Amino acid sequence: MLSVKNLTLAYTNEILKNISFDLRTSNLFALLGPNGSGKTTLLYAIYGIIPDEIECNVDGRISIFGKRPSEFKDKFFMFQDIENELIGPTVMDDVLINAKTEEDAVKALKEMAIYKLRNKDVFEISYGEKLRTLLSAAISSKAKLIILDEPTSSLDFSVAENLFKLLRKMSKERIIIVSTHDTYLAYKYATKVGIIKDRKILFGKELLKKAKQFGLRPLRI
């Protein structure tokens, strides 16, 4: 269980004010909000980069399976610029960096349907395949919390939809948080939706039907 309680995050100006919510295993939580609304800031705070590596005032409490973000280790963060996360040389090498065992790596690659790419140069596969490589790394590391910051921004629609299908499947055994601008995919696949509006988070999938009101792309079902 992940619990955010009375959380306020502020650089010089306040980004989020007094927000609270809970997530449990089997939640695929989609976080939406216009550019600059604070999605990445919240994700960093949950992951523990804030305030450890990035200066930001944190008030309130985040607890992940009973631990503070900095103490909780079974987690995986997928940054917006995934190219920087890949080391290579092969897909398999990248997964093995995080995998607990080689067997775990093979299992994860099969689950992500990229086992046949295992010996490929990780810099010569498509963006969607790179995402799956990192997800394989996340799964085989046995992370209980996986956070993805706008993974679909540079994906074709069908690749993005496949990613959300995978995330939904993966979320059965983990907590997954994904920030996105894609109202349709959030509506269709997320189990929980939060929209940042005026330093608060409003919850509920049905709110996506009024997406324009929150500065989001209109929902086309």
Ligand SMILES: Nc1ncnc2c1ncn2[C@@H]1O[C@H](COP(=O)(O)OP(=O)(O)O)[C@@H](O)[C@H]1O
């Ligand atoms: N390290 C930082 N120091 C000061 N202000 C920041 C920092 N990082 C982001 N911000 C500001 O905080 C606000 C929220 O940013 P961010 O969390 O990146 O939003 P989003 O991910 O929703 O686009 C923006 O106005 C941004 O300029």
Ligand SMILES: [Mg+2]
């Ligand atoms: Mg961001």
